[in-house]
Amino acid sequence: MRRWIAVAVTLLVGANAFAFSPGERAPLRATARAVTSAAVPPLRLVPIVTSGLQEPLYLTHAGDGSGLLFVVEQPGRIRVIERGGLLKTPFLDLSERVLSGGERGLLGVAFHPDYARNGRYIVNYTRRPDGATVVAEYRRSDRPTRSRTEERVLLIVPQPYPNHNGGMVAFGPDGLLYIGLGDGGSAGDPQNRSQNRDELLGKILRIDVDRGTPYAxxxxxxxxxxxxxPEIFAYGLRNPWRFSFDRRTGMLWAADVGQYEWEEVDMIQRGGNYGWRIMEGAHCYSPPRGCQTAGLIFPVAEYGHERGRCSITGGYVYRGRAVPALQGLYLYGDYCSGELFALDATAPASGEARVLLQTGLSISSFGEDEQGELYVVDHRGGVYRLAAEPQRTGG
Incomplete structure (x- = not known):
């Protein structure tokens, strides 16, 4: 998620790719650019919300059986979708605390594994006035669609530049909190923070929010x-904007946004070094002493910036039931081209991704509901559910 301002004109020009006006609720369908195989049926995006959202960046569920969906808006609000409708009153409004614009803002939310009982959840935002990353805990109120406003700060990380903030927070199957932080910004990681293990930037962190003060x-x-x-779980990352856990295997998948040429998908291992700024994807970028790749973990897939692609948006390994042919595929997209890709999670090292759908959207994130069905978030203000095209019957 970078260069939002730089690509804004391009995205607005491409808005005529929609086959319906923003107020309509017709599905987005694959265009002639979509590539499918015999194993995967043609896909569509079913509109859930197409108006009323401001720069949505993420969608998730609370895991409490409520069926509610929570949408993060970049300016600082968390909104609620209940039974397919967007509630007018936000779940949480942090807009007075959040410094928003470009790649800054309210960037992530994660609900505690025991949220149904304790009402605890975590947010990640860049604060006013300095843009530092804040990871903080909040609690649900007595109403399931409203939050309390008291904040307990867990972690503050200064940000030297206004971009590459990361922003993802998620609880793993181990019950621990994982936090994605970019390299701190500018271009080319000028202070080499990503490779510096004494820095938190350019890393995925792992902490225990159930113990310690403020964490263990x-x-x-x-x-x-x-x-x-000691907070570091993995390093050598440029901007791991979105990562996710396979709900069946527990594997941690991350999409790392590249510099000028290559976008990558990584399978994250404890203590792994994913190469930035020595490498961009599987290619030498700025090695300090020659291109020494020993000990680096290469991406399982990558793609270049051809055909309008510019910024990878990580997704999920599909574990829902609505589209059985997608089982075991890692789905992800590109913010600029609007393409939705699929990678076989059972053999990712082949790096053979397919373009399943050309959406015409500015894909800022993906999301899962409690049943494992996947949603696509459009930064311009929409939420869509991934589904198969209805099969035609002969007449």
Whole structure:
């Protein structure tokens, strides 16, 4: 998620790719650019919300059986979708605390695994006035669609530049909180923060929010005994804007936004070094002492910036039931081209991704509901559910 301002004109020009006006609720269908195989049927995006949202960046559920969907708006609000309708009153409004614009804003939310009982959840935002990253805890009120406003700050990370903030927060199957942080911005990671294990920037962190003050370090984090900050789980990342856990296998998938040429998909391992700024994708970028790749973990898939592609948006391994042919495929997209890709999660090292759908959207995120069905979030203000095209019957 970078260069939002720079690509705004391009995205607005491309808005005529929609086959319906913003107020209509007709599905977005694959165009002639979509590529499908015999195993995957033609797909469509069913509109859930097409008006009333301001710069949505993420969608998730609370795992409490309520069926509610929560949408993060970049200016600082969390909105609620209940039974397919967008509620007028926000679940939480942090707009007075949030510094928004470009790549800054309210960037992520994660609900505690025991949210149904304790009402706890985590947000990630860039604060006023300095743009530092804040990871903080909030609690649900007595009403399931409203939050309390008291904040408990867990972590503050200064941001040297206004871009590459990361923003993803998610609880893993181990019950621990994972936090995605970009390299701090500018171009080319000029201070080499991503490779510096004494810095939190350019990393995925893992902390225990159920212990400690304000958190505890998991004892099996890779640098607990030294060699780096103990919060670090993996490093060498440029801007891991969206990552997710496969709800069946527990594997951690991350899409790392590239510099000028290559976007990548990574399977994250504890203590792994994913190469930035030595590498951009699987290609040498700015090695300090020659292109030494020993010890680096290469992406399982990558793509270049041809055909209007510019910024990868990570998704999920599909585990829903509505489209059985998608089972076991990791779905992700590109913010600029609007393409939706699929990668076989059972053999990702082949790096053979397919374009399943040309959406015409500015794909800022994907999301899952409690049943594992997938949603696509359009930064211009829409939420869509992924579905198969109805099969035609002969007459």
């Amino acid at each position: 370090i998991p004892p099996d984090n890779p640098f607990v005994a030294g060699g780096g900050r």
